[in-house]
Amino acid sequence: MKIKGIAILGSTGSIGCNTLRVIDSLGDPFRVVALAAKQNAAKLAEQVARYRPTLVSVASESCADDLRARLRELGAPAIPRIVVGEEGLIEVATCERASCVVSATVGAVGLVPTLRALEAGKRVALANKEALVMAGELMTRAAQKNGAELLPIDSEHNALHQCLRGETRAEVRRLILTASGGPFRNCNRAAMERATVEEAMRHPTWNMGAKVTIDSATLMNKGLEVIEAHWLFGFEADQISILIHPESVVHSMIELIDGSIIAQMGITDMRHAIQYALTYPQRLPSPLPRLDLARIGALHFEPPDTGRFRCLELAYRALRKGGTLPAVMNAANEEAVNAFLAGRIRLTDIARVVESVMDKHVQGPASALEKILKADAWARHAAASEIAALVAERGSVAPV
Structure with a gap:
């Protein structure tokens, strides 16, 4: 071979x-x-x-x-x-x-x-x-x-790819991305306002890098995945849903036009998705443990709380408007996450910074790399100004 x-x-x-x-x-x-x-x-x-x-x-x-x-x-x-x-x-x-x-x-x-x-x-x-x-x-x-x-x-999009293998585009009504809910799934807004970096880094399911883990804590990671799913699979914003699923056993699902739902399930180990991407369209044996549903016993699902997790709505807004707005949203989020990790702003300030930068952005087409990179640079500068203003107004840094 x-x-x-x-x-x-x-x-x-x-x-x-x-x-x-x-x-x-x-x-x-x-x-x-x-x-x-x-x-x-x-x-x-x-x-x-x-x-x-x-x-x-x-x-x-x-x-x-x-x-x-x-x-x-x-x-x-x-x-x-x-x-x-x-x-x-x-x-x-x-x-x-x-x-x-x-x-x-x-x-x-x-x-x-x-x-x-x-x-x-x-x-x-x-x-x-x-x-x-x-x-x-x-x-x-x-x-x-x-x-x-x-x-x-990504486990969610890899799952969607697997679910879609046997279906035509016309047969699929919507995509359903699952989310663990992160470390603050059951916390009220006041607790999230006080959240430390250490608390935000305690993801309940996955072991990931700092930036991705903080995105999971704000659910911005799921917002990014909605936009990613649009480009990978050709579905519009209204055809991409999110469900909180704390067990992280169902990695994603598709709903067909007849009401049937197909789910991809597996253990929480990224090696499954990586092997799938390397060997596709073949499936090869894997040394990973098998999923034991009897041991898990029950699976739970609930809708996301967009009031507490504002980043989700911001991502849907960016996808619907298109152009350079997704790049602006992403850049502002990266700067805000770095500021939170450095103890300069609160966890809940991340969405505030991102929304403020998005509100100030003058929309443009994303048809050329130069335009995207220019929007990215502008958004980082704008986010830095927003972060500096928050720090000056508060007079103290967020708890680390």
């Missing part, structure tokens, strides 16, 4: 590390040919020494020097070519030896490299929500034009 070269953007993060575990379990013909990480040189050096990619990208020259030194300390048999910055990410994303690119960076940094991978005709296993949120039109157009495949790694 032909070797399947895998390039990973964000190899030292949760998705990246799980992708390497999946490749370990799959064995031949999967090979790691290129890796990209921001600045975790210690973990990246271990990965390079083990998997021996020929191309590696890091954020800066100083990180590259650190990586070379660590590889020498580990006694690595060869030092790969090391590239830096956004150009380095793009080189990894378009690596000639890679047939599949796992896009697992967090935030807007993954936009251009993911787009370039699609333009190069690669299969993109996508875990980076922001790329589709910001530039869904460009991404899907590039995939269609260049014969590239766009397969989701």
